[in-house]
Amino acid sequence: MAAPAAAITAPGVLADLLPASTRAVAVARDAVLVLGGAAAIGASAQIAFTIPQISPVPFVLTTFTVLLVGAAYGPLRAGLTLALYLVAGAAGVPWFTEGASGYAIPTLGYIIGFLAAAVAVGFLAKHGGDRTIVKTVGLMVVGNVLMYAFGVPYLAYALDLNATEALSAGMVPFLAGDAVKLVLAALLLPGTWWAVNKFRNSED
Incomplete structure (x- = not known):
């Protein structure tokens, strides 16, 4: 017995809502998304400031952009986007942040963490992890944990810090900002799906 059409065409992530009538169009659409997403992440990395007395790691908007791209794109597109950026x-x-480039930077671990976080968040979103506020909070927590899991140890290695120093410099100062971004995402992503579903239902 064939599955209902609605079940076949139901979008897994927000990017799936963009139309693609043929395979070639879908590939072109995804290429544009990957390039545009990498550019958006690069642009957000320029919105940054460093407080040396607190941390050598800049305060950036990039983490929020990465997690939104992951949730909106799904694991494959998000992985390709962050791989291109890296x-x-x-x-x-x-x-990279403040116009940096190359691989000899102490924050490279965070950028590697961006890739892992985007793929994980994309996977969770593809399976409905961004449809409710509670699920979106969990999704964002997973993404942030992965960023720190890569970023903090690499920072410790690059700057010869012990574990306590690395956590104090590379994670603790950013937790309050992460909480704000988490709340924004928890409102934005489910709210977007609510609007999408309302629009789709109004067309039926």
Whole structure:
């Protein structure tokens, strides 16, 4: 017995709502999304400031952008987007924080963590993890934990810090900002799905 059409066409993530009538169009759409997403992450990385007395790691908008891209794109598109951002930046494109590039930077671990977080968040979102406030909170927590899991140890290695120093410099100062971003995402993502479903239902 064939599955209902609605079940077949139901979007897994927000990017799936963008129309693609053929396979070629879908590939072109996804290529544009990947390039645009990497550019958006690069642009958000320029919205940054550093307080040396608190941490050598800049306060940035990038983490929020990465998690939104992950949730909106799904694991494959998000993985390709962050892989492009990482590889191109390491190769010399000046779109890491404050125009930095290359791989000899103490915050490279966070950028690697962006890739892991985007894929994980995309996977969870594809399975409905961004449809309610509670699920979205969990999704964002997972993403942030992965960023720190890569970023803090690499920071400790790069700057020769012990575990306590690395946590104090590379995680603790950012938790309050993470909480604000988490609340914003918990409202934005389920709210967008609510609007999408309301629009789709009004067309039926």
